[in-house]
Amino acid sequence: MTKTEKDIILPEFYQTCFQRQLTATQFITLKLLVLLLQFQKQVRIERLAALWPEPILFESRRRLQRFLVLPIVNIKQLWFPLVKHLIKLNFGKNHQLFITIDRTQWRETNLFVASLIWEQRAIPLYWLILPKRGCSNLNEQKQLLRPVFSLLKDYQIVVLGDREFGSVGLAQWLNIKHVGFCLRLKQVRYIQTEEEEYKRLNSLGLLPGMS
Numbered sequence: 001m002t003k004t005e006k007d008i009i010l011p012e013f014y015q016t017c018f019q020r021q022l023t024a025t026q027f028i029t030l031k032l033l034v035l036l037l038q039f040q041k042q043v044r045i046e047r048l049a050a051l052w053p054e055p056i057l058f059e060s061r062r063r064l065q066r067f068l069v070l071p072i073v074n075i076k077q078l079w080f081p082l083v084k085h086l087i088k089l090n091f092g093k094n095h096q097l098f099i100t101i102d103r104t105q106w107r108e109t110n111l112f113v114a115s116l117i118w119e120q121r122a123i124p125l126y127w128l129i130l131p132k133r134g135c136s137n138l139n140e141q142k143q144l145l146r147p148v149f150s151l152l153k154d155y156q157i158v159v160l161g162d163r164e165f166g167s168v169g170l171a172q173w174l175n176i177k178h179v180g181f182c183l184r185l186k187q188v189r190y191i192q193t194e195e196e197e198y199k200r201l202n203s204l205g206l207l208p209g210m211s
Contacts, residue, residue, distance in 0.1 A: 083151065
């Protein structure tokens with residue numbers, strides 16, 4: 001390994017936030033972990049522990065495992081302060097923020113993520129690992145979004161979702177929360193406007209770009 005601790009790509013405000021939350025030993029462990037992740041570009045504990053800069057590799061693995069299961073190592077306490085700082089630097093209060101929700105099945109892991117759309121990129125804000133395969137339900141969608149709404153309470157939020165999330169239940173809940181939304185619907189879905197009969201979406205002559 002040729003990288004040194006000075007080569008760690010960890011902005012100063014990241015370090016300030018982490019030092020407020022972690023002990024000195026925990027902060028050093030985190031910096032070493034970030035260094036290894038940047039160098040190895042993989043997250044296998046066995047591989048990272050084998051490269052840990054300590055003489056006893058078995059103890060290194062145990063230390064790494066103990067660090068990763070610490071109560072303080074969680075999204076709300078370590079990640080949210082960083083996100084809040086970044087958003088405050090780049091957006092004024094009441095600015096409209098677009099939040100996308102998406103679910104990805106990766107091998108045996110069903111990952112459900114809420115992300116901030118920013119300069120044509122999606123910045124993960126909060127995520128859940130669902131204990132099942134397949135689509136999320138309304139309760140899981142609420143569980144994902146509540147922490148995000150709390151984090152971004154000073155901003156106008158618009159939630160974007162694909163066809164998995166095009167449910168009346170989610171739309172009603174978002175409306176109650178005074179959150180804007182744009183949820184994609186299947187073509188076979190029926191909609192009804194005031195004083196009109198139900199109509200199937202694919203019968204309305206809609207084209208990309210139309211509102």
